Amino acid sequence: MAPPPASAVADAMTAPARPRPSQTNIDIMAVTKGFHWPWMIALMFAVSGVIMAFCALAYQTYEGLGVAGYQAPVFWAVYIITFVFWIGIGHAGTLISAILFLFRAKWRNAINRGAEAMTVFAVLTAALFPLIHIGRLWKFYFLLPYPNQRYLWVNFKSPLIWDVFAVNTYLTISVLFFIVGLIPDIAIARDQAVGWKKVVYTVLAAGWQGTGKQWKAHSRTILHLSGIATPLVLSVHSIVSWDFAMSIVPGWHATIFAPYFVAGAIFGGFAMVIVVMVPVRRIFRLEKYITDYHFENMSRFILFTSLICAYAYGAEYFIAWYSGIEFEQTSFWQRAFGPYWFSTWCMIIFNVVFPQLLWIKKLRTNVPFLFVLCVFINVGMWFERYVIIITSLSREYIPAAWGLYIPSTVELMVLTGSFCWFSMFFLLFLKMFPIIAITEVKELEIHAKEHGGAR
Amino acid sequence: MQTLVSVYELPSDVASVVRKLKARGFDDLTTYSPAPFEEIEEAEDAKPSGVRLYTLLGGLIGVVTGFGLQLWMSMDWPIKIAGKNIAAIPPMWIIGFELTILFGGVATVIAFFGFAGLRPRKLDEHYSPRFSAEDFGVVVTCEARDVPEVEGLMRGHNAKEVVLHGSD
Numbered sequence: 001m002a003p004p005p006a007s008a009v010a011d012a013m014t015a016p017a018r019p020r021p022s023q024t025n026i027d028i029m030a031v032t033k034g035f036h037w038p039w040m041i042a043l044m045f046a047v048s049g050v051i052m053a054f055c056a057l058a059y060q061t062y063e064g065l066g067v068a069g070y071q072a073p074v075f076w077a078v079y080i081i082t083f084v085f086w087i088g089i090g091h092a093g094t095l096i097s098a099i100l101f102l103f104r105a106k107w108r109n110a111i112n113r114g115a116e117a118m119t120v121f122a123v124l125t126a127a128l129f130p131l132i133h134i135g136r137l138w139k140f141y142f143l144l145p146y147p148n149q150r151y152l153w154v155n156f157k158s159p160l161i162w163d164v165f166a167v168n169t170y171l172t173i174s175v176l177f178f179i180v181g182l183i184p185d186i187a188i189a190r191d192q193a194v195g196w197k198k199v200v201y202t203v204l205a206a207g208w209q210g211t212g213k214q215w216k217a218h219s220r221t222i223l224h225l226s227g228i229a230t231p232l233v234l235s236v237h238s239i240v241s242w243d244f245a246m247s248i249v250p251g252w253h254a255t256i257f258a259p260y261f262v263a264g265a266i267f268g269g270f271a272m273v274i275v276v277m278v279p280v281r282r283i284f285r286l287e288k289y290i291t292d293y294h295f296e297n298m299s300r301f302i303l304f305t306s307l308i309c310a311y312a313y314g315a316e317y318f319i320a321w322y323s324g325i326e327f328e329q330t331s332f333w334q335r336a337f338g339p340y341w342f343s344t345w346c347m348i349i350f351n352v353v354f355p356q357l358l359w360i361k362k363l364r365t366n367v368p369f370l371f372v373l374c375v376f377i378n379v380g381m382w383f384e385r386y387v388i389i390i391t392s393l394s395r396e397y398i399p400a401a402w403g404l405y406i407p408s409t410v411e412l413m414v415l416t417g418s419f420c421w422f423s424m425f426f427l428l429f430l431k432m433f434p435i436i437a438i439t440e441v442k443e444l445e446i447h448a449k450e451h452g453g454a455r
Numbered sequence: 456m457q458t459l460v461s462v463y464e465l466p467s468d469v470a471s472v473v474r475k476l477k478a479r480g481f482d483d484l485t486t487y488s489p490a491p492f493e494e495i496e497e498a499e500d501a502k503p504s505g506v507r508l509y510t511l512l513g514g515l516i517g518v519v520t521g522f523g524l525q526l527w528m529s530m531d532w533p534i535k536i537a538g539k540n541i542a543a544i545p546p547m548w549i550i551g552f553e554l555t556i557l558f559g560g561v562a563t564v565i566a567f568f569g570f571a572g573l574r575p576r577k578l579d580e581h582y583s584p585r586f587s588a589e590d591f592g593v594v595v596t597c598e599a600r601d602v603p604e605v606e607g608l609m610r611g612h613n614a615k616e617v618v619l620h621g622s623d
Binding site for chain 2: 145172203207209211212217219
């Protein structure tokens with residue numbers, strides 16, 4: 001018997017029902033739409049801070065590094081401290097997107113986009129500081145191996161050159177990771193947008209439609225990028241630590257530096273994720289997606305890495321004492337009781353003592369408390385780098401060569417500007433792209449609908 | 456040729472209808488999904504993704520470039536530093552490693568754009584914004600005589616809509 005004509009079958013088929021709107025799409029894309037006063041005020045503050053920092057930087061570039069407060073024997077100061085601080089901040093993003101992805105920790109899905117954005121902007125901020133530190137910004141390309149008339153190449157045995165390669169690789173991989181993750185969400189934005197926004201999102205989505213072939217390539221790419229970003233993130237802060245540990249300055253020449261720096265970076269980075277995500281969640285009403293459960297998990301990481309930092313601080317003091325080397329012992333004595341005692345005790349109290357409160361479950365889920373704690377932790381982590389760099393350099397070997405360093409106004413303006421620069425990018429990102437990875441959240445929701453449970 | 460567009464609510468239904476359709480020889484099919492689901496990817500194409508080859512190739516080029524660059528530059532203008540060999544291998548591992556990651560990562564993303572067919576272009580005729588919202592789609596192109604069978608398979612796997620396009 002011949003099959004019925006296709007038109008007959010078509011008649012029998014149901015007419016298209018009205019497509020179901022996705023509440024998740026609507027809720028998360030709502031962040032990018034409309035006008036939010038707190039956002040505008042924060043952006044105005046951030047832009048003002050950036051302008052202030054550029055003015056300070058222009059003044060420094062014109063006058064020279066003398067206005068930066070550098071004074072013998074301290075020639076690495078606020079700029080290098082801030083560079084290490086921002087590189088460290090970026091680490092939590094990679095940990096959340098890559099390492100937790102490999103461990104199949106699904107709770108990361110609601111916070112990974114914000115953390116990845118934070119990583120990209122933090123590394124962008126950090127990358128400015130070596131250039132600011134060298135004073136003659138236009139000579140930055142001296143750091144790179146390029147053919148030149150003097151037939152000289154860079155010194156590949158120097159940790160500073162390792163750092164150039166590590167930071168640039170980290171920035172590139174972080175940006176690629178970020179873009180690959182963002183494309184499916186940009187397609188959602190494209191499907192919702194109208195007018196000129198639709199044109200922009202259409203170009204950026206690059207023809208993404210969520211076909212099986214596209215998702216397969218996407219999943220494999222995320223997997224492989226996670227696989228290579230994991231050793232990368234551990235290497236980057238290890239290499240940053242070797243900028244110090246490869247030297248013979250008392251307080252720097254220590255084998256514990258690499259794991260100590262990596263743990264500190266993750267510690268500070270998670271604290272920054274909380275500092276950034278708490279107001280975002282509150283202002284844009286994202287409590288349904290970023291829950292207390294997420295904050296509790298991040299608190300556990302903070303508590304764990306705080307203990308590693310505590311161990312590293314203790315090990316440094318113990319080894320200095322046990323080594324019997326007078327210069328090491330003096331350096332560490334000066335840290336705690338010398339002219340920079342304030343920064344050392346801030347570091348210990350903010351990074352070791354305060355985080356112990358997170359043993360209490362109620363506090364791990366108390367979001368306002370976490371926000372305040374994490375602000376303290378970020379201050380403590382900045383002071384940690386201040387302690388390592390300034391006290392060691394100012395109290396090296398010969399007491400006659402000791403000196404006292406006090407940050408100059410220009411340095412403090414540039415430091416403040418770095419926070420504004422970071423915030424400006426983050427705030428602009430909030431209004432352009434989804435701050436929560438919509439497709440990854442939906443993956444969990446659909447799984448939960450099909451199999452029940454899951455968060 | 457006829458094109459049938461079916462819409463589903465759950466990924467397991469999509470995976471099983473795709474398996475059935477492929478088993479019956481309907482290979483000209485495309486799925487649309489609002490999120491990644493391994494079962495759908497496996498059902499549609501069980502072969503391993505080619506992205507991994509590019510990652511490996513990029514990594515290998517990176518490690519050769521990393522060591523080659525440093526060896527050549529060290530020998531090109533030999534300067535003895537800190538009593539180490541002119542072309543000391545141990546410190547070269549650092550930049551060798553970083554360039555392995557850099558080249559591997561860039562090659563992976565290039566492969567992603569290639570395999571996923573990402574470029575500014577017109578979207579498929581049967582793509583609908585609902586597939587970036589909550590719904591899943593399966594689009595099958597078949598002969599007119601196969602339409603009832605394909606429709607039956609789709610409905611048998613909880614398709615909430617089946618629409619026929621391109622009747623001749």
